[in-house]
Amino acid sequence: MKSNRPVNLSLSTVLAVNSSPVAIASILHRISGVVIFLLIPVLLYVLQQSLASEAAFAAMKTDILGGLVGGFLVFVALAGLIFHLVAGIKHLIQDFGVAESLQGGRLFASLAIVVAGILILCALAWMVL
Amino acid sequence: MRYSATSFSRSGVSDWLAQRVSAYILAAYFVVIVGFLLCNPGLEYAQWKEFMSGNAMRLFSLTALLALAAHAWVGMWTVFTDYLTERQMGAKATIIRLALQTGMVIGVFVYVVWGIQILWGN
Numbered sequence: 001m002k003s004n005r006p007v008n009l010s011l012s013t014v015l016a017v018n019s020s021p022v023a024i025a026s027i028l029h030r031i032s033g034v035v036i037f038l039l040i041p042v043l044l045y046v047l048q049q050s051l052a053s054e055a056a057f058a059a060m061k062t063d064i065l066g067g068l069v070g071g072f073l074v075f076v077a078l079a080g081l082i083f084h085l086v087a088g089i090k091h092l093i094q095d096f097g098v099a100e101s102l103q104g105g106r107l108f109a110s111l112a113i114v115v116a117g118i119l120i121l122c123a124l125a126w127m128v129l
Numbered sequence: 130m131r132y133s134a135t136s137f138s139r140s141g142v143s144d145w146l147a148q149r150v151s152a153y154i155l156a157a158y159f160v161v162i163v164g165f166l167l168c169n170p171g172l173e174y175a176q177w178k179e180f181m182s183g184n185a186m187r188l189f190s191l192t193a194l195l196a197l198a199a200h201a202w203v204g205m206w207t208v209f210t211d212y213l214t215e216r217q218m219g220a221k222a223t224i225i226r227l228a229l230q231t232g233m234v235i236g237v238f239v240y241v242v243w244g245i246q247i248l249w250g251n
Contacts, residue, residue: 010217011212033208040236044243047247051177051181092152126167
């Protein structure tokens with residue numbers, strides 16, 4: 001059957017051929033989106049416990065956020081959300097025709113990766129400290 | 130024009146728009162929640178419960194939940210239809226993609242129902 005969709009190369013081929021900041025930001029945007037989708041139950045569970053009762057709120061803080069597995073999962077979800085948000089804002093700005101040249105796009109993508117990286121480090125410090 | 134049977138709105142243009150509108154809502158919700166947490170270090174249960182239980186905040190949370198449903202549907206559909214293709218996986222691609230797509234839609238449904246229970250259940 002003839003498809004009117006563009007042909008997409010396999011992930012490994014794309015990454016091997018194209019390692020520009022645009023490609024890296026794009027694939028991380030997708031990966032972070034899938035990771036967030038899979039970790040939504042963790043976030044909903046944290047929200048549920050935090051609103052259930054005084055005792056559940058306290059237990060959520062010590063057992064989930066303070067625990068190794070729970071803390072790690074929440075941090076991964078938070079890091080994914082931060083990257084997805086920053087890359088998404090980049091997209092929304094580019095909807096208005098900003099940074100559409102080759103060099104402009106690369107610079108903008110590099111900026112998004114650096115900003116997201118800094119914010120993720122801040123989130124790590126916020127959770128650990 | 131061919132229409133996809135599994136996309137969110139059956140039309141690429143409306144899917145594109147749904148992705149944008151839901152993105153703005155979700156970005157605003159993330160900033161409000163994280164902003165509240167940053168402004169209230171050492172948050173107590175009573176204060177958090179009061180913040181989340183107000184009518185305006187409940188409505189905002191429900192809006193974000195529905196935006197999440199649309200946003201996840203469009204995003205996961207894009208990922209599935211880009212990578213789980215016959216060109217890359219052979220003839221079994223369609224059945225795998227349909228199975229994952231169905232699982233994703235069930236997941237989205239569970240998130241929405243569970244989220245409403247959290248917001249109004251207690």
